[in-house]
Every structure is written in structure tokens, then in C-alpha cells.
Amino acid sequence: xxxxxxxxxxxxxxxxxxxxxxxxxxxxxxxxxxxxxxxxxxxxxxxxxxxxxxxxxxxxxxxxxxxxxxxxxxxxxxxxxxxxxxxxxxxxxxxxxxxxxxxxxxxxxxxxxxxxxxxxxxxxxxxxxxxxxxxxxxxxxxxxxxxxxxxxxxxxxxxxxxxxxxxxxxxxxxxxxxxxxxxxxxxxxxxxxxxxxxxxxxxxxxxxxxxxxxxxxxxxxxxxxxxxxxxxxxxxxxxxxxxxxxxxxxxxxxxxxxxxxxxxxxxxxxxxxxxxxxxxxxxxxxxxxxxxxxxxxxxxxxxxxxxxxxxxxxxxxxxxxxxxxxxxxxxxxxxxxxxxxxxxxxxxxxx
Amino acid sequence: xxxxxxxxxxxxxxxxxxxxxxxxxxxxxxxxxxxxxxxxxxxxxxxxxxxxxxxxxxxxxxxxxxxxxxxxxxxxxxxxxxxxxxxxxxxxxxxxxxxxxxxxxxxxxxxxxxxxxxxxxxxxxxxxxxxxxxxxxxxxxxxxxxxxxxxxxxxxxxxxxxxxxxxxxxxxxxxxxxxxxxxxxxxxxxxxxxxxxxxxxxxxxxxxxxxxxxxxxxxxxxxxxxxxxxxxxxxxxxxxxxxxxxxxxxxxxxxxxxxxxxxxxxxxxxxxxxxxxxxxxxxxxxxxxxxxxxxxxxxxxxxxxxxxxxxxxxxxxxxxxxxxxxxxxxxxxxxxxxxxxxxxxxxxxxxxxxxxxxxxxxxxxxxxxxxxxxxxxxxxxxxxxxx
Numbered sequence: 001x002x003x004x005x006x007x008x009x010x011x012x013x014x015x016x017x018x019x020x021x022x023x024x025x026x027x028x029x030x031x032x033x034x035x036x037x038x039x040x041x042x043x044x045x046x047x048x049x050x051x052x053x054x055x056x057x058x059x060x061x062x063x064x065x066x067x068x069x070x071x072x073x074x075x076x077x078x079x080x081x082x083x084x085x086x087x088x089x090x091x092x093x094x095x096x097x098x099x100x101x102x103x104x105x106x107x108x109x110x111x112x113x114x115x116x117x118x119x120x121x122x123x124x125x126x127x128x129x130x131x132x133x134x135x136x137x138x139x140x141x142x143x144x145x146x147x148x149x150x151x152x153x154x155x156x157x158x159x160x161x162x163x164x165x166x167x168x169x170x171x172x173x174x175x176x177x178x179x180x181x182x183x184x185x186x187x188x189x190x191x192x193x194x195x196x197x198x199x200x201x202x203x204x205x206x207x208x209x210x211x212x213x214x215x216x217x218x219x220x221x222x223x224x225x226x227x228x229x230x231x232x233x234x235x236x237x238x239x240x241x242x243x244x245x246x247x248x249x250x251x252x253x254x255x256x257x258x259x260x261x262x263x264x265x266x267x268x269x270x271x272x273x274x275x276x277x278x279x280x281x282x283x284x285x286x287x288x289x290x291x292x293x294x295x296x297x298x299x300x301x302x303x304x305x306x307x308x309x310x311x312x313x314x315x316x317x318x319x320x321x322x323x324x325x326x327x328x329x330x331x332x333x334x335x336x337x338x339x340x341x342x343x344x345x346x347x348x349x350x351x
Numbered sequence: 352x353x354x355x356x357x358x359x360x361x362x363x364x365x366x367x368x369x370x371x372x373x374x375x376x377x378x379x380x381x382x383x384x385x386x387x388x389x390x391x392x393x394x395x396x397x398x399x400x401x402x403x404x405x406x407x408x409x410x411x412x413x414x415x416x417x418x419x420x421x422x423x424x425x426x427x428x429x430x431x432x433x434x435x436x437x438x439x440x441x442x443x444x445x446x447x448x449x450x451x452x453x454x455x456x457x458x459x460x461x462x463x464x465x466x467x468x469x470x471x472x473x474x475x476x477x478x479x480x481x482x483x484x485x486x487x488x489x490x491x492x493x494x495x496x497x498x499x500x501x502x503x504x505x506x507x508x509x510x511x512x513x514x515x516x517x518x519x520x521x522x523x524x525x526x527x528x529x530x531x532x533x534x535x536x537x538x539x540x541x542x543x544x545x546x547x548x549x550x551x552x553x554x555x556x557x558x559x560x561x562x563x564x565x566x567x568x569x570x571x572x573x574x575x576x577x578x579x580x581x582x583x584x585x586x587x588x589x590x591x592x593x594x595x596x597x598x599x600x601x602x603x604x605x606x607x608x609x610x611x612x613x614x615x616x617x618x619x620x621x622x623x624x625x626x627x628x629x630x631x632x633x634x635x636x637x638x639x640x641x642x643x644x645x646x647x648x649x650x651x652x653x654x655x656x657x658x659x660x661x662x663x664x665x666x667x668x669x670x671x672x673x674x675x676x677x678x679x680x681x682x683x684x685x686x687x688x689x690x691x692x693x694x695x696x697x698x699x700x701x702x703x704x705x706x707x708x709x710x711x712x713x714x715x716x717x718x719x720x721x722x723x724x725x726x727x728x729x730x731x732x733x734x735x736x737x738x
Binding site: 019020021022023024030031034200202269270273275331332333334335336337338340342 | 355356359361364393394395396397399400466467469470471479585700701719720721722723
């Protein structure tokens with residue numbers, strides 16, 4: 001390779017990241033993690049925050065509580081299978097459930113844009129009411145602000161939630177052990193495609209509905225049956241890949257999965273093919289992964305399959321020793337590849 | 352799924368791999384032209400299934416990667432202007448511009464990427480089709496709407512249609528920043544290089560859907576290389592490789608079509624006619640490779656008023672490729688991504704230094720995404736229990 005000599009094998013100085021927040025900083029990928037690690041975690045560092053879980057768990061007067069918050073800025077406000085109201089309740093309920101906590105009380109802060117049709121607000125509030133009822137949580141406090149027209153996107157919702165952790169439940173990435181089975185509660189990618197299709201006016205032969213749903217019931221059943229759950233994670237932004245990578249990094253293990261076991265609906269596969277997207281990175285709002293000791297995997301799957309929200313639960317892989325922080329996938333063809341975390345959101349390709 | 356899962360069948364793939372192993376008797380280097388093919392090869396590990404004698408070289412067929420840094424800079428400058436709505440396919444938004452603008456009028460907007468311009472207040476929008484950009488122009492008569500018309504022959508018809516439609520509807524606020532490139536001149540540039548190591552090609556299936564494959568006959572004859580029009584699924588690629596190896600072993604150099612379910616010999620003639628009406632063949636600078644004569648498309652004289660470069664006065668702007676980047680060698684198949692000293696350290700998908708690391712179809716991005724830490728991740732994967 002003599003021709004190489006004339007080239008200096010050295011690349012230019014890295015680009016400055018820029019002085020502005022970019023959408024990728026909220027995309028659930030590497031950029032968001034950089035923001036967390038670089039600014040937010042160091043600023044508020046404490047033992048509870050550093051649990052790095054979906055919610056914080058702590059004890060007050062001998063009672064273990066879980067506490068979490070989330071903001072909902074989805075556009076469009078209404079999509080097949082749900083709306084911003086169902087998301088605002090289920091998202092926070094699910095973060096509590098992932099701590100192994102029974103969701104109890106929620107707060108809700110509404111930021112409304114001047115000019116939002118009152119009928120739209122009514123529909124969203126009704127969705128929140130019925131979702132809260134279904135998830136058996138009470139909305140006990142709240143706040144409402146209105147901003148000038150053009151300063152908001154119709155409506156933004158923040159909810160926070162408190163739940164109680166009962167018994168000697170300990171669910172955390174640090175409990176994940178080599179040999180654990182990795183269970184997935186159902187098919188992936190429907191929420192991401194439902195949102196994208198509505199947002200961009202893409203229509204498919206059959207409407208793809210979001211999987212938005214509360215997840216406490218199946219988790220409660222697992223705990224009630226005495227399944228030793230090591231860790232849970234709901235798969236929202238960043239999808240299955242981000243969930244697996246975050247846990248591999250936090251637990252210092254390697255998550256090894258098999259592509260053929262991951263359920264993806266045919267219409268989601270089709271939409272991904274058209275748009276050049278990978279289902280592993282698509283958002284979900286009613287799916288989770290569970291890490292349980294291998295001997296308990298079969299029983300856990302049986303329990304999960306009794307609930308409609310997790311009726312397609314399946315084991316997708318195993319936790320291995322290392323290298324730490326890695327997720328690898330055996331492809332359909334039997335080769336093995338890395339599953340990487342994206343920088344920000346997936347971008348539709350050119351052709 | 353119909354027409355997808357069938358082409359990813361593991362048992363059929365094994366049969367093809369075995370068939371290739373049976374016919375190969377010596378080392379061969381085959382180049383897949385298209386970035387979509389590169390991505391599928393690395394994603395599915397197809398090159399690892401093949402006999403050792405076969406080397407796959409990754410070609411220049413990623414439109415994001417080969418768009419010259421000069422054009423990226425021009426896009427950044429136009430997008431940063433007030434009163435402009437800049438529309439692009441998603442992939443282009445993360446491509447970094449130059450760090451060293453050399454023209455005397457270089458000003459703000461010469462560095463960063465389109466996402467940075469958007470974060471700083473520019474109206475940059477991702478569209479799925481250039482016709483969406485035409486629609487935005489109709490809805491915003493007081494704004495200038497610019498579409499970044501990149502791509503090979505595959506995207507040229509839709510981009511041509513947008514300009515044709517804009518002219519038909521008398522739109523004066525729509526223009527295109529054109530950076531179209533053509534496959535055959537790039538193949539000739541690779542084949543005529545003194546350091547060429549490519550002995551056979553997998554031609555890009557989607558390009559041929561539009562163009563057909565008769566334009567490859569003279570190349571196959573002149574350079575005595577087999578050219579197999581190939582699709583993008585694992586079985587397409589394995590079949591294409593099989594056909595190419597068979598030709599090499601038999602000493603043939605013909606143009607064959609593996610992708611018959613999508614490609615006809617003559618291609619899509621109405622699409623070709625539209626492209627010929629709106630565009631004309633021009634010289635084009637390829638990022639990392641340099642200028643190749645008659646290797647691109649620019650607007651034809653009748654449609655020159657839709658040229659964003661003229662409209663925004665950036666046609667004279669020049670920028671220099673960083674001489675230290677080896678993306679040119681990577682896109683000619685002379686180097687592999689991991690042979691770059693910056694790969695995976697100073698150059699990652701979060702902080703790309705060169706275009707092949709940015710695009711989902713770029714060779715560096717594919718290696719980084721699927722193969723990083725390969726040597727550390729050798730243990731077998733267990734799992735299953737699907738009931």
C-alpha cells in the first residue's frame with residue numbers, strides 16, 4: 001500500500017459542539033447522556049440521584065418510597081393508540097413501576113399555549129382522568145400556566161409521581177448479574193412509528209397504533225409471585241437499544257441478545273424499511289425489559305403472558321460477564337454485531 | 352414480511368456461502384458501490400461469512416459522504432439566512448462543514464452542521480420528499496424555500512420533478528442546491544487509478560432501477576471487470592457476490608442483473624427523460640476524492656433560475672478539504688475505516704470528523720456502529736426461550 005505514504009494519517013481537530021442546545025440533547029441517545037454526565041448529575045450529585053434509575057427510591061419513617069417526574073411535549077397531541085394525556089399518566093406510572101413501586105399519587109403541571117381550543121384541552125384532560133383511573137392512581141395536586149401564542153406548542157404536560165415499594169424488593173441496575181435472563185414484554189417500535197406517521201402525514205395500509213399502556217399490573221404480578229427481579233427498565237426514547245446499553249453500563253456487564261427473538265410487528269418492519277429506521281431505536285410507551293435469574297425466566301414469562309400488555313413476553317438474551325457496558329446481538333444470519341447507542345434521534349435516510 | 356424476510360433467510364444464506372466457497376479458487380476483491388449495500392454487509396456480517404479469499408471493498412456510493420465540503424458550507428450559509436426555509440433529507444443535517452474556509456468572503460456559517468444552524472435560529476426542516484419542499488414554498492410565499500438536492504441517479508428524478516413542478520406552477524420562491532453525482536464516472540475513476548485493486552463490482556440496485564444497466568456495458572468491456580446489478584438484502588448481496596465470483600473464476604466480464612425484481616435493462620425511461628429535461632451533466636467535485644469530469648448533474652439552462660447557488664450568491668465560494676482526512680481512500684476502497692488513526696477515538700458518530708462517519712450509509716459509521724470493540728466481544732450469545 002505504498003500510495004498511503006503521501007497521506008498523513010491524522011484527522012483535524014474535533015468540531016466544537018456549539019453553544020446551543022440541540023434536539024439530540026433530548027433524544028435519549030449519547031448526546032443526552034453527555035448532557036446528564038457533563039452538567040446535570042455533577043450539579044446535583046447525591047447518592048439517590050446517582051442510582052441512575054427511572055425514579056429515585058428512598059425511605060421515610062421506615063416506608064420505602066419511589067419518586068419520579070417526566071415532561072411530555074409530544075407532537076402531534078393525538079395519535080393512533082393514545083394522546084399526550086395518556087402518555088403523561090402512563091409514562092410516570094411506568095417509571096414508578098420500574099422501581100418496583102406501587103404507583104399512588106401524581107401531580108400534574110399544564111403549560112398551555114394561548115389559543116389552544118378548549119375542546120382539545122377537554123379531550124386531553126379526559127384522557128388523563130381515564131388513564132389515571134385505569135392505573136389506579138390519584139392526581140392530587142397540580143398547576144396551570146398559560147404562555148403567549150407562539151411560545152408553546154399547544155400544550156406541554158409535566159407529571160410527577162410517588163409510589164410505595166413494598167417488601168424487600170430491590171430493583172436496580174447494580175443487581176444485574178452475569179447469567180441473568182433478559183426478558184422483553186412485547187413487540188417493539190409501534191409508538192415511534194405511530195408518532196412519526198401522524199407527524200409527517202405518512203399513511204400505511206393499516207394504521208400502526210402506539211403501545212402506550214400502564215405497566216404496573218404485570219410488574220405487581222411478578223413481585224407477588226416472588227420472582228426475584230434484578231432490574232426493570234421501560235423502553236421509551238432511544239428504544240430497546242438505549243435501555244439495554246444503559247443497564248449494561250450501569251451494571252458493568254454485557255447484554256447479549258438474539259435478533260430472531262425480538263418481536264416486531266410486520267407493519268413496523270415495513271415502515272422501518274421504507275424510512276430507513278431500525279426498530280431497536282424506536283420509542284415505545286408500554287414495553288419494558290426485565291432482568292431475572294435464569295432459573296426464574298420461564299415462570300416469569302408465564303406470568304407476564306397473562307396480561308394483555310405483556311402477552312408476547314419473551315426471553316431475548318442473557319447477561320454475560322463483559323466487556324462492561326456492551327450490548328451485542330446475534331443477527332438473523334448467525335453473525336454477531338454491536339448494538340450502539342445513537343447520538344440523537346434516528347434520521348430518515350436519503351434513498 | 353413479504354419481500355423482506357424471505358431475503359434474510361439464514362438457511363438460504365448458508366447455502367449461498369457454501370456455493371461461493373465451492374467455486375472460489377483464489378483471492379478476489381469485489382467492490383459494492385452503494386452505501387446501502389455497505390451498511391447491510393456490515394450490519395449482517397456478510398463479509399465475515401464469506402471465504403477468506405474474497406475481500407469486499409466499500410465503494411463511494413453514499414451520497415452524504417461524497418457531497419463536497421464546499422457544498423455543505425454553501426448549505427450552511429444559505430440556511431443561516433433570515434427569510435429562508437432550508438429543506439433537506441435527514442441524513443444531511445449532521446454533516447460537518449469545513450473548518451478552514453478559504454474564500455475571502457468566508458463568514459459565519461462555514462463550520463458546524465445544519466443542526467447547529469437550526470439550534471442557532473435557522474429554519475431547517477427535514478422532509479421526506481422534495482415535493483414536500485415545493486408544498487412548503489407554496490404555503491410560505493413570503494419566504495425563500497431551498498431544497499438540498501443531493502444523491503445519485505436514484506434521487507435525481509424526484510428532485511427533477513420538484514423543479515419541473517415549481518416551474519409549471521410559476522413558483523419564484525423555490526430553489527435547489529444541487530449536488531447530484533453519477534455512478535459510472537466514479538467507477539471509471541476507481542478503475543483507472545494506478546492503485547486500483549477492484550476486480551469486480553456489485554452495481555447499486557436502486558440507481559439501476561432508474562437508469563437501467565446498459566451504461567455499464569462499455570465499462571465492463573473497457574476495463575474487463577464483471578459488473579453485477581445487486582440488491583440490498585443479505586440474500587441479494589450473497590447472490591450478487593456469487594455471480595461476480597463465478598464470472599471472475601470463469602474469466603468473464605459481463606454485466607448481469609441479480610436484482611431482477613426491481614431493475615429492468617432499460618430502467619425507468621420516463622424518469623430518465625425528466626432528469627434529462629431538468630438537469631445537464633456537469634463536472635463535479637467529490638468529497639475526499641476530488642474533481643471527476645462529467646460526474647454530476649446541474650440544472651439545465653431552461654431551469655437555471657431555480658439554482659440556489661446563483662440566487663444566494665454563493666457560487667463563487669470555495670472551501671478546502673482537510674488534507675489530513677483519509678475519507679477519499681476509504682471511499683475508493685483503498686483503506687478500511689479502522690485503518691484511520693482517528694477512527695473511534697477523535698472521530699466517532701457523536702463527533703464526526705469526516706462525512707463517512709456521519710451518514711447512516713457511510714463506511715466508517717457502519718463499522719463504528721456495528722464493529723467497534725469487535726475483538727473484545729468475541730464470546731457467544733445465548734438466549735432464546737421463545738414459546
